[in-house]
Amino acid sequence: MTFVVPFDGSEMATAALARAVEYADALDEEVVAVSVVSERKRYAREKGWIGEEQAFDVDNVVSRLRDQVTELAPDATFEHERIREYPPAREIANEIASVAEQYDPTVMFLGSENVGRVVTPLTSIGANVASDLTYDVYVVRHTTPPRLDEIEAHPEFYQDTTT
Template identity: 40%
Template sequence: MNVLAPYDGSALAETAVKRAAEFDTGSEVIVVTVIPEDRRFALERGWVEEHETYDPAAIEDRFAQTVAEIAPAATFRAEYPEFSTPTIATVHDEIARTIRMVAHEIAASVVFVGSDNAGRVSTPVTSVGNPISKDPDYDVHIVRHT
């Protein structure tokens, strides 16, 4: 039984990682960060400041260090999505697709998602939680409070 927790640097994602580690019952906890090559996305997420150069490898290093501090036994993994259909898919679509791909690859039985939007009746365009929570192959724990 593997447990997956996507991490994007947000407070809710950090809480989801902590809860995944607490949930751990001898299973492997894998924390995945999806890092698109989209500087605008990085700015929106607060990964970089306007005057900074966007360096995805530096984001990976920073997140790996943070995850090691909050869940030392967890395995950190960074993914760099390749846009298969750039005219149709959004960055958020590709992030959700990548997280689902990792969940299937590691045979996750539970995915912990930090989102204040996932699972609500009206889903914002920016939520990756909704597509992840629709997959019937694993349970989903949605963390809405830090």
């Protein structure tokens, strides 16, 4: 089994990666983090990868995402795709699915506050990735760990584990 985590460095993606690592540790499975980086400045600013006046260097963003993954999940594999255009959610989801397919995942861990709601925003990457029926989807909606005795929580991933 392989657990795949779309990773953009956000708080929810970080929580999803942490959750995937916790489950992977318990089940002795592999984790793959997948980042899709657009070469467009506007997208980088929206993701918080660069500031308003900061120059955009795609390689620098990829390096920082890789460093975040390595810090949180040293044994995880990091994959990334670069795309030229300003990406609609469906295209990012397709890129993630394409990379994930190489690993034949059994579970996709999605960090999202809105995946699976009755009304799904058209811009939801998670909703598009979750529509693939070849793997199960674990939706991480909270940044704090689950309360399962069998799963060893990694408190270093979480800012506040008292919630």
